[in-house]
Every structure is written in C-alpha cells, then in structure tokens.
Amino acid sequence: MKMPSRGRQWDDVKADLLGRGSDDVNWREGKTAVYVFNAGEEIAKIQKEAYTAYMSENGLGPVAFPSLAKMESDVISMALELLHGPEGSTGAMTSGGTDSITMAMKTARDYARANGHAIDSANIVLPQSAHLAFDKAGQLMDIEVRRIALKTDGSYEADVDAMEAACDPNTIMMVGSAPNFPHGIIDPIEDLALASERKNIWLHVDACVGGYFAPFARMNGVPVPPFDFEVPAVRSMSADLHKYGYAAKGASTILFRSQELYDHMPFDFACWSGAPMKTPTLAGTRPGGAISAAWAIMNYLGVDGYCRLQGEVCATRERVEQGVKALGFEILGNPVLGLIAFRHPEHNAFAIYGEMYRKGWITSATKEPPSLHLMLSPQHSKFIDAYLEDLAESVQSIAEGETEKAAPKVDVRYS
Numbered sequence: 001m002k003m004p005s006r007g008r009q010w011d012d013v014k015a016d017l018l019g020r021g022s023d024d025v026n027w028r029e030g031k032t033a034v035y036v037f038n039a040g041e042e043i044a045k046i047q048k049e050a051y052t053a054y055m056s057e058n059g060l061g062p063v064a065f066p067s068l069a070k071m072e073s074d075v076i077s078m079a080l081e082l083l084h085g086p087e088g089s090t091g092a093m094t095s096g097g098t099d100s101i102t103m104a105m106k107t108a109r110d111y112a113r114a115n116g117h118a119i120d121s122a123n124i125v126l127p128q129s130a131h132l133a134f135d136k137a138g139q140l141m142d143i144e145v146r147r148i149a150l151k152t153d154g155s156y157e158a159d160v161d162a163m164e165a166a167c168d169p170n171t172i173m174m175v176g177s178a179p180n181f182p183h184g185i186i187d188p189i190e191d192l193a194l195a196s197e198r199k200n201i202w203l204h205v206d207a208c209v210g211g212y213f214a215p216f217a218r219m220n221g222v223p224v225p226p227f228d229f230e231v232p233a234v235r236s237m238s239a240d241l242h243k244y245g246y247a248a249k250g251a252s253t254i255l256f257r258s259q260e261l262y263d264h265m266p267f268d269f270a271c272w273s274g275a276p277m278k279t280p281t282l283a284g285t286r287p288g289g290a291i292s293a294a295w296a297i298m299n300y301l302g303v304d305g306y307c308r309l310q311g312e313v314c315a316t317r318e319r320v321e322q323g324v325k326a327l328g329f330e331i332l333g334n335p336v337l338g339l340i341a342f343r344h345p346e347h348n349a350f351a352i353y354g355e356m357y358r359k360g361w362i363t364s365a366t367k368e369p370p371s372l373h374l375m376l377s378p379q380h381s382k383f384i385d386a387y388l389e390d391l392a393e394s395v396q397s398i399a400e401g402e403t404e405k406a407a408p409k410v411d412v413r414y415s
C-alpha cells in the first residue's frame with residue numbers, strides 16, 4: 001500500500017479496516033484455541049471501554065499520571081495476594097510474558113553479578129518444556145540456555161535431578177513452569193526449590209499462562225500443588241494478565257519476593273542530553289490502556305468471577321479429555337488447568353491437525369511428542385462438541401487413508 005496522497009473519509013477507512021478481518025480465523029465461534037482468550041461479549045466490552053478510557057495516557061509518567069501508577073500498584077498487590085507474595089514482595093506490569101521473562105533474567109543476572117557471580121558468562125537451567133521466551137532473552141543478553149530433557153515417566157514434568165546436575169557456578173537461574181505451554185503440566189516446584197536452595201540459585205516460576213488460573217482452580221477444589229511464593233525458594237514469577245487474567249493484550253506481571261531482588265530490575269540513567277529517566281521494565285512509553293483495562297477486569301470479575309470462569313474452562317477440559325479418549329487419543333500427563341495436549345497412538349498428529357485446519361480450526365500443536373494442543377477459553381464450552389465432531393471425522397478420514405491424497409500442507413509454526 002502507498003500512503004494515500006489525500007486522507008480518506010473515516011467511514012471508508014473503517015469499512016476497509018473491518019473488512020480486513022474477514023479472512024481471520026473465526027475465533028468468535030470458538031475456532032481457535034490459541035492466541036485468543038474469549039470470555040464473552042460482556043468482558044470484551046469492558047476491556048474496550050476500560051482500555052480507551054486511558055488509551056492516550058502514558059505509564060512512563062507516574063508523576064503526570066498518578067492514576068496509572070496507582071492502578072499498576074493495585075494490580076501488583078492483587079497479583080501478590082493471589083500468589084502468596086510475602087510482606088515486602090513487589091513487582092511491575094510489563095507488555096507480556098516475553099517481556100516479564102526477559103526482565104526476570106536480567107534481574108537475576110544483575111543480582112548474581114552484584115554478588116560476585118557469573119561475571120563473564122552466565123547460564124540458566126530449565127526444562128525442555130519451558131517457553132522459548134527464555135531463549136529469546138538469552139540471545140538478547142548473551143546468556144546460555146541449558147534445556148534439560150523431561151522425566152521419562154510419562155508425567156511430562158521437569159527432571160529436577162538432571163537440572164541440578166546441569167548447574168554450575170555461572171548458573172544464575174533455574175526455571176519451573178506452572179504450567180508449561182506444550183503439555184499444560186505444572187513442574188514439581190517444591191522439588192526444584194530444594195535443588196535451587198542446595199545450589200543457592202535463583203528460582204523463577206513461569207506462571208505466564210497459569211498465574212491467574214491456578215489460584216482460582218485451587219479455590220474450586222482442583223488439587224494444585226504449591227507453585228508460587230508459598231514455596232520460600234521462589235524468587236520471581238511471571239504471570240500474564242492478557243491470558244487467563246482476561247485483560248486486554250499488552251499486560252503481564254513480573255513479581256519478586258523482595259524489594260532487594262526487584263532493585264536489580266529498573267533502568268536508571270542520566271548520561272545523555274535529555275532529562276534523567278528511570279523505568280522499571282524494558283518499555284519506555286507504556287500504554288495506559290493496558291494498565292487500566294487489566295485493573296478494570298480484575299475489579300469487574302473479582303475472586304468469584306475468576307472462580308466461575310476458570311471452573312468453566314476446567315469443565316470444558318474434562319469434556320475434551322473424555323471426548324478425545326473415546327476417539328483413541330492419549331492425554332499427555334495429567335493436566336489440571338486450561339491447557340491439554342493429546343496424541344493418537346496410530347495416527348500422525350500433524351495429519352489430523354491438517355484435517356482440522358481444513359475444517360477451519362486453528363489450534364496449536366505440540367512437537368515433543370507430536371500431539372494436538374488446546375488452550376481453552378470460557379467460551380469454548382459452547383463449541384467443544386463441534387470440535388469433537390470434526391475431530392472424529394478427521395481421525396476417520398486419516399484412518400481411511402484419504403489424507404495421503406488430500407493432505408494440505410499445514411505449517412504448525414507460530415509465524
């Protein structure tokens with residue numbers, strides 16, 4: 001597109017803009033179980049209203065916008081209360097999970113250096129199932145990422161002994177996920193805690209996708225093992241509001257056990273022509289709307305609202321478990337939250353994925369082992385029967401060997 005030499009009428013631009021969505025996945029009809037968290041019209045409306053109320057304000061300026069500074073600190077307090085943050089625990093909002101994880105690694109590295117460790121080279125040790133955001137941050141900061149194979153007992157949990165053995169004096173962080181993305185499984189955080197204490201290494205819990213889910217699932221009676229600051233060795237946590245916090249996109253939290261740890265995060269600089277600047281996280285300009293929308297949704301839903309929504313998601317996941325087992329699939333491990341992966345002992349998961357894709361479903365897939373993957377939202381309760389019907393058809397057509405003829409080339413990459 002070339003920029004129009006004369007600006008166009010908004011009506012015309014708007015029609016064009018909205019028309020652009022016509023080829024997108026039909027997420028409002030539940031056709032995706034990745035990228036979008038659909039909690040219904042009412043919540044979408046509140047996200048939009050609350051976002052636009054502070055859309056022009058900038059979280060970079062807490063003195064100019066005490067409103068945003070207070071809302072951010074309210075969000076952090078609510079997060080810390082949910083995740084058993086002790087007295088003195090603190091944190092900041094970021095633009096997303098990748099941002100939160102990057103800041104956690106930067107903070108752990110600077111903390112290690114301030115204490116005389118890992119001066120020349122640093123590494124982190126994590127399970128193979130941990131999110132690739134750790135590798136992105138590792139590439140940015142030249143931190144080696146040591147991925148350790150999972151336990152082979154079918155639990156899809158981190159192998160804590162192997163992780164401990166992979167640590168050395170330059171290890172600045174060990175990581176556990178609650179839960180991991182590929183399998184939806186919560187790592188044994190208490191065992192990781194013991195290992196990290198023996199080695200005196202920073203333990204980070206990546207609760208990007210579970211931080212605002214697991215506490216409510218537990219309130220609903222789901223047996224969620226200790227995974228947060230309740231475990232004393234946990235020094236930092238990442239938890240995304242724009243996932244199961246049902247906030248507008250661009251909102252996550254990075255949390256620390258103490259101010260002393262947090263203090264290694266902010267950037268504070270005066271040696272340039274402009275005025276000195278101090279920022280807590282990677283961002284300069286911070287969209288006020290992401291902060292106000294998160295604050296508003298947390299207040300709108302409250303504990304009872306989140307319990308209800310997460311209960312709906314867990315119930316849908318149980319229906320998926322039953323439905324896919326009836327089609328001969330095996331569930332990977334024992335997922336208890338909103339993510340689930342399942343494989344078929346006879347049929348190629350990616351061939352089934354291809355069939356589902358042709359039926360309009362854009363879900364996600366897990367590579368190790370090849371499996372179908374769903375990250376469920378509250379609205380999926382309405383669409384899961386249709387999914388299971390299409391899945392049954394897809395498995396059947398694969399079984400009948402039709403795919404060899406018709407197999408579409410489907411790329412399961414997130415790109």
Ligand SMILES: *Cc1c(COP(=O)(O)O)cnc(C)c1O
Pocket residue numbers: 095096097098099101131133177179180181206207208209240252
């Ligand atoms: C989504 C996710 C991330 C990354 O979050 P973004 O907001 O996509 O940057 C990190 N860890 C886990 C476990 C996730 O599910």
